[in-house]
Amino acid sequence: MYSSRYHVRHETTYEYLHPVSESHHLLRLTPRDLPWQQCLDHRLLIDPQPDLQRTFVDSFGNHITAIQFLTDHNRLEVSSECWVDLAPRPTVEPGPAGQSWEQVRDQLRYQAGHPMAGDTLQAAAFRFSSPLIPTGQQYGSFTPDRRLTEACQDLMLRIYQEFTFDNEATDVSTPVASVLKQKRGVCQDFAHLMIACLRSLGLAARYVSGYLLTNPPAGEARLVGADATHAWVSVFVPGAGWLEFDPTNGVTPDHAHIILGWGRDFSDTTPMRGVLLGGGEHKLDIAVTVVPEAEFELIYDQGDTLLTKPEGLAANPAVQTPSAVNR
Structure with missing residues (x-):
């Protein structure tokens, strides 16, 4: 439900x-379908039109759109839109939730004569x-x-509580060790740091990429393009x-x-990466907007979007969303 x-x-x-003169890009802009998440519709608008385009699923199960350009271009615009339904995540049963971190670590270790269950092996x-x-003793201690x-x-x-969000303190290449030392960064840095701590203890942790609904300050309207992609962590139990x-x-x-x-x-x-020939220096602009269904027609006029509002309602669409920082 x-x-x-x-x-x-x-965008x-x-x-x-x-x-x-030539470029190749991989787009990871299609939300996954999961027991608690359903992508109702997804649309891409790419300008200029790619000479070649195909879709596939990578080794992690993520949906990829590969595009290739073989003619000269000075500008590339990629607009992605989707409608997504979310349900509450499944709750953890008392038995699995009661396992110590050492018990979980030991189950993830290879032991001759003791085959792992399929999900544990993955x-x-x-x-x-x-x-x-990276992993190392400086990161892990439970x-x-x-x-x-x-x-x-x-x-x-x-x-x-101990680290400060600062979008000028790091970039995509900043090492985890630097983030730990300066205690500043963005969501990518904090997710990387937490994963480093968990893996250093022999636990399985993965990096999750997506979007987060944020609330504008009290008394202010929701703005188009004011959000961003987000990153967090998942741990295997x-x-x-x-x-x-x-x-x-x-x-x-x-x-x-x-x-x-x-x-x-x-x-x-x-979300988007590639290789190209030519171009020299470039300017990059990214704008993300996450809108609850109830506010869609307050934000967009008819014809402003690639996708129209889907028919039917999500169950209990008036659920209150927590105040959050999209980083």
Whole structure:
């Protein structure tokens, strides 16, 4: 039973100083379908029109649109829109929730003569360092015999309380060690740091990319393009699956976090990345807007969007959303 419905617009514009003669791009802009999330519709508008375009699913199950341009262009615009229904995430049963972090760690280790369950075997791939996330003793330290769910909640809140959001302190290449030292960064940095801590203890954690509904300041209207993509963490618990934690906002994701995809780190989930010939310097503009169904017609005039409002209502569409920071 779905409780919240959202319209998401994600606009990306590249302006190049010199003509680009050829370029190849991978777009990760289609939300995943999950037991608690349904992508009702998704539309892409690309200008100029790609010479080649195809879709596929990567090794993590994320939907990819590959586009290729073979003629000169000085500008590239990609507009993505979707309607998504969200339900509350599944609750964790008392049994799996009561496991200590050491019990979970040991289940993720290979032991001769003891085959892993399929989901545990797949999760074990997220125990190791990855291109943007190192592991080491400086990152991992949990109290012995503590329940994994409690330890993760505490780690999430420590990052939320002790680190400062600062979108000028880091960039996409800033190492996790620098984030830990300066205690400043953005959602990508805080997700990478939390994952480094968990993997350093032998636990399975993955990077989740998506969108977060935010509320404008009291008395102010919701603005088109005022949001951004968001990142958070999921941790594997045998018998319960993947549990999500948002260290940027200090919350466990529920009916306001929309998942685009997941991977080992940001490099596996970049919304748009590519290679090109020519272009020289470029200017990049990104605008994201997440709108509850009830506000859609207050934000957009007829004809302003690629997708119209879907017929029918999400169950209980008036659910209140928590105040959050989209970082």
